[in-house]
Amino acid sequence: MLIFDSGIGGISILENIKKNLPNINYIYLLDNEGFPYGEKKESFIIERSIKIINTIKTIYPIKLVVVACNTASTISLSILKKTFNIPIIGVLPSLDKAIKITKNNKIGFIATKATIQSIYIKKIIYKHIHRKNIKIIATNKLAKIAEKKIRKLSISNLELKKIFNSWITLSVQPDTIYLGCTHFLFLKNEIQNIFYKPINFLDTHESVTEIVKQYFIKNKTKQNIKENIFLYSQYNKELNNLLWVLKKYKFNRIEKINLD
Ligand code: DGL
8 A cells, every 4th residue: 555645644644544454564655855735736736646656656566545635635636546547545625524513603624725726625615605604724834833743843832823813813713623634633732722612623534544444355455565664755854853753653664765
């Protein structure tokens, strides 16, 4: 199984897959050279996702791909599915559950700018356009804060408050927030702390794990990659900071992959 993201966001997805399928082997590809996807054009994200799968496919016998990034999934998943003949699972947001569970009728949806501008999300927003209760934040800053947090670097509460300013200043704050970027899952506590009342956080990690699980059950897929591999696309200071954090994930190999 290949699982990829522009950064550490996909690790939130990987953690849950590992918890439920402890014997699974995987290749995690951190496309840090492409980070942040949220600031990139659609054409870049589509070409990059195709490049990643093609490159890995020629080196490793992968049978399944998890696009553990909302930006890459909302923009390129349908194209990837048409391009490759291996199953590709993505993380695609939906507001249906949020609409069902909100008690105060105020829902927040937050994602990267590229995700919010994607046709996939525009369609969801259009579907619910008659509802005045869905508040949207498009930000490329929060994923960078999550990258800092996972490296145990200090993060600014003031910066967080600025990002969420349009929600925290509402007379009725959202009680349900959909995290439309896999990076944001690492910041639930920090986000909760800037709101008055408990928030219901929603995201896709459980449904993705379920689809992966069903795939392995249905296909009785034998693992043909016998180790867990971590690949990164660029060596830099930030990556160096991350390497010691990665120790707890016990990757058998950590290597650079060329995506040029
Ligand atoms: N983790 C990614 C997502 O789910 C994107 C972060 C970025 O590269 O901007 O959208």
